[in-house]
Amino acid sequence: MIRTRSLAFAYPGAPALRFPDCDVPQGGTLLLQGRSGAGKSSWLALVAGLRAPADGELVVAQQDLRALSGVARDHWRGRSIGFLPQKLHLSEALNVVHNLSLAYFAAGLPASEAQVEQALAALGVADLAHRRPSQLSGGQAQRVALARAVLLAPKVILADEPTASLDDEAAGSALALLQQAAARCGATLVIATHDRRVREALPRAQSLPLHAPVAA
Numbered sequence: 001m002i003r004t005r006s007l008a009f010a011y012p013g014a015p016a017l018r019f020p021d022c023d024v025p026q027g028g029t030l031l032l033q034g035r036s037g038a039g040k041s042s043w044l045a046l047v048a049g050l051r052a053p054a055d056g057e058l059v060v061a062q063q064d065l066r067a068l069s070g071v072a073r074d075h076w077r078g079r080s081i082g083f084l085p086q087k088l089h090l091s092e093a094l095n096v097v098h099n100l101s102l103a104y105f106a107a108g109l110p111a112s113e114a115q116v117e118q119a120l121a122a123l124g125v126a127d128l129a130h131r132r133p134s135q136l137s138g139g140q141a142q143r144v145a146l147a148r149a150v151l152l153a154p155k156v157i158l159a160d161e162p163t164a165s166l167d168d169e170a171a172g173s174a175l176a177l178l179q180q181a182a183a184r185c186g187a188t189l190v191i192a193t194h195d196r197r198v199r200e201a202l203p204r205a206q207s208l209p210l211h212a213p214v215a216a
């Protein structure tokens, strides 16, 4: 679940971004929509506890994020949030299994290679376990990154423009994988997008339209 009230954030020297209130139940799907610069990535960073709000209430997966700081917030994020960033951030120094294992360190948990293999198998990429990221196609890398995002059965999955630069067939399959992964964890799914194909594919999803601040 995600609940925000009067949520605001400001980059130094920039006008405040003020976000509309939002209530998404556990297991619900939210499309975070708005054109480039409207604040989608900033909203995701607030909900992931990567940035602190300048103002407002923010409750994610039953946790009031204002009550958490430092290491406690990092561990909460590692256990509660599955993040599928637009740039996948897979380390070329590590193979696929070891890339996924980093999720345990971030959450302060002991790593389990068996669980990593299960997560890869659930996304149909078990045979890629010992490859380096540069040996994966774009679609395979996205599946691996999604396996990493859902490895610890997060309460909330945040996907930043998951269909950008994908053709129609690949976009459809990325959305189906995201929905299946969220359903398996009972997670709330947030997709930040300005791709109209996402709205068409998920007609029943809640929508949170964002608007860029008007320059003073």
Ligand SMILES: Nc1ncnc2c1ncn2[C@@H]1O[C@H](COP(=O)(O)OP(=O)(O)OP(=O)(O)O)[C@@H](O)[C@H]1O
Pocket: 011, 012, 014, 017, 034, 035, 036, 037, 038, 039, 040, 041, 042, 043, 212
């Ligand atoms: N580090 C930063 N410092 C200052 N301003 C920033 C910073 N990051 C983003 N902004 C500004 O904050 C606003 C919201 O940016 P944000 O990246 O959240 O938008 P977005 O909707 O995700 O855009 P896009 O679809 O292009 O990724 C924009 O006006 C942007 O220029």
